[in-house]
Amino acid sequence: MTPAARLSAAIELIDTIDAQRVPAAKALKEWGTAHRYAGSGDRAAISGLLWDVLRRRASSAWIMDEDTSRARVLGMLRLERGMSTDAIAALCDGGRFAPEPLTSGERAALTSRTLAEAPAHIAGDYPEWLDGYLAQVFGDDRVAEATAMASRAPLDLRVNTLKAKREKVQGSIAHLGAQPTRWSPIGLRIELGADARNPGIHSEEDFIKGAIEVQDEGSQLATLLSAAKPGEQVIDLCAGAGGKTLALAAMMQGKGRLIATDSDKRQLAPIFERLSRAGVHNADVRAPKGEGDTLGDIRASADLVLIDAPCTGTGTWRRNPDAKWRMRPGALEVRLKDQVEVLDRAAALVKPGGRIAYSTCSVLPPENGEQIRAFTARNSDFTVVPPSQTVTVLWDKAEDFAAATLQSPEGLLMTPRRTGTDGFFVSILKRKPLSSQA
Numbered sequence: 259m260t261p262a263a264r265l266s267a268a269i270e271l272i273d274t275i276d277a278q279r280v281p282a283a284k285a286l287k288e289w290g291t292a293h294r295y296a297g298s299g300d301r302a303a304i305s306g307l308l309w310d311v312l313r314r315r316a317s318s319a320w321i322m323d324e325d326t327s328r329a330r331v332l333g334m335l336r337l338e339r340g341m342s343t344d345a346i347a348a349l350c351d352g353g354r355f356a357p358e359p360l361t362s363g364e365r366a367a368l369t370s371r372t373l374a375e376a377p378a379h380i381a382g383d384y385p386e387w388l389d390g391y392l393a394q395v396f397g398d399d400r401v402a403e404a405t406a407m408a409s410r411a412p413l414d415l416r417v418n419t420l421k422a423k424r425e426k427v428q429g430s431i432a433h434l435g436a437q438p439t440r441w442s443p444i445g446l447r448i449e450l451g452a453d454a455r456n457p458g459i460h461s462e463e464d465f466i467k468g469a470i471e472v473q474d475e476g477s478q479l480a481t482l483l484s485a486a487k488p489g490e491q492v493i494d495l496c497a498g499a500g501g502k503t504l505a506l507a508a509m510m511q512g513k514g515r516l517i518a519t520d521s522d523k524r525q526l527a528p529i530f531e532r533l534s535r536a537g538v539h540n541a542d543v544r545a546p547k548g549e550g551d552t553l554g555d556i557r558a559s560a561d562l563v564l565i566d567a568p569c570t571g572t573g574t575w576r577r578n579p580d581a582k583w584r585m586r587p588g589a590l591e592v593r594l595k596d597q598v599e600v601l602d603r604a605a606a607l608v609k610p611g612g613r614i615a616y617s618t619c620s621v622l623p624p625e626n627g628e629q630i631r632a633f634t635a636r637n638s639d640f641t642v643v644p645p646s647q648t649v650t651v652l653w654d655k656a657e658d659f660a661a662a663t664l665q666s667p668e669g670l671l672m673t674p675r676r677t678g679t680d681g682f683f684v685s686i687l688k689r690k691p692l693s694s695q696a
């Protein structure tokens with residue numbers, strides 16, 4: 259397919275998504291099935307176009323002064339890909355399979371319209387109902403923060419220190435252009451191009467042998483800030499597919515007791531194979547069975563309970579821009595209730611002097627600082643460890659990292675704009691030792 263034909267296909271796909279109200283990933287899959295002649299390069303390029311349109315859905319329509327699939331694609335080429343009006347016109351030449359030539363109105367819009375007068379939610383490309391929350395956390399910076407949250411994400415890898423060293427892995431996957439991550443001492447980053455081509459990490463020898471896992475640097479940092487140590491008793495309360503469990507296991511160097519559980523046993527399904535590939539031998543996975551309490555034998559004895567909380571995932575919009583537009587207020591309400599439940603469950607598991615590491619991949623205050631304030635009000639024997647102390651695990655990077663994050667009395671927030679990671683909130687809560695409890 260020519261670049262122009264790919265553009266036509268993307269416009270057609272967006273029409274389908276709008277008309278049928280289907281998730282973008284599903285529409286892409288169905289398009290692939292119906293167009294078997296399209297090669298892998300075509301599919302990658304078309305999906306890249308589609309994701310980029312979703313990133314800039316509102317602002318693209320604004321600069322074109324029209325909200326159609328075609329307008330959104332044209333506006334995206336200008337805003338996200340930085341193409342000139344002439345370059346866009348050259349693609350839309352009306353030839354076989356190419357989009358129709360630009361109208362004079364489209365030419366004028368592409369050349370002269372800007373986002374200067376656009377409301378924040380349009381310029382920053384997010385649903386209007388979230389504007390109050392983003393204003394609460396970012397104030398006047400919300401357009402810049404949201405724009406970074408809409409931009410394409412790199413692919414981050416975590417080196418499994420149970421099996422390999424970062425320098426060695428960097429050398430063996432040099433063909434992918436992996437570079438050390440800025441903050442995480444165990445991360446590697448691969449920048450991805452607009453064509454959304456998958457670098458095929460799962461077929462790399464290092465992946466097959468368990469030396470690397472795909473994990474955003476923000477997620478790596480959230481786990482590192484928990485300061486899990488060899489010999490501790492650690493519970494990963496929302497373990498899901500085990501991304502953080504694996505990271506905790508590496509921090510514990512195979513020593514101590516690591517318990518991974520989740521309220522949904524289906525989420526836990528991939529964890530077994532991942533633990534085995536990573537060479538983890540001290541993890542005990544407890545899938546829920548009926549009504550019984552999977553952690554019934556543990557009463558106030560854990561050194562650390564890690565909560566990778568169920569959340570709205572606003573911090574990961576750059577990886578899934580479709581989710582951003584599909585998010586509804588009801589989803590936030592449900593997550594808030596889940597978070598209260600997991601925090602209170604964790605409180606009963608932590609020993610005096612132990613700690614809870616609470617994290618969300620969300621930037622919304624009700625899921626972060628407000629949730630922590632309400633928790634400490636309910637549980638007076640827990641206090642927040644000041645973020646300036648929690649960052650010391652990053653040694654020489656600690657000061658710069660702390661300065662890059664958005665800090666509050668309840669914890670710290672990473673964002674794509676500030677730390678170049680997904681958006682992650684982290685709060686470390688310490689339970690008072692028995693001697694100082696009332």
Ligand SMILES: C[S@@+](CC[C@H](N)C(=O)[O-])C[C@H]1O[C@@H](n2cnc3c(N)ncnc32)[C@H](O)[C@@H]1O
Pocket residue numbers: 495496497498499500501502503519520521522525566567568569596599600
């Ligand atoms: C952010 S995901 C976890 C991702 C996982 N830690 C990882 O790194 O791959 C949140 C998880 O919390 C789980 N969850 C939701 N409510 C819960 C509850 N009340 N108790 C325990 N887990 C819960 C969900 O099933 C989901 O797997």
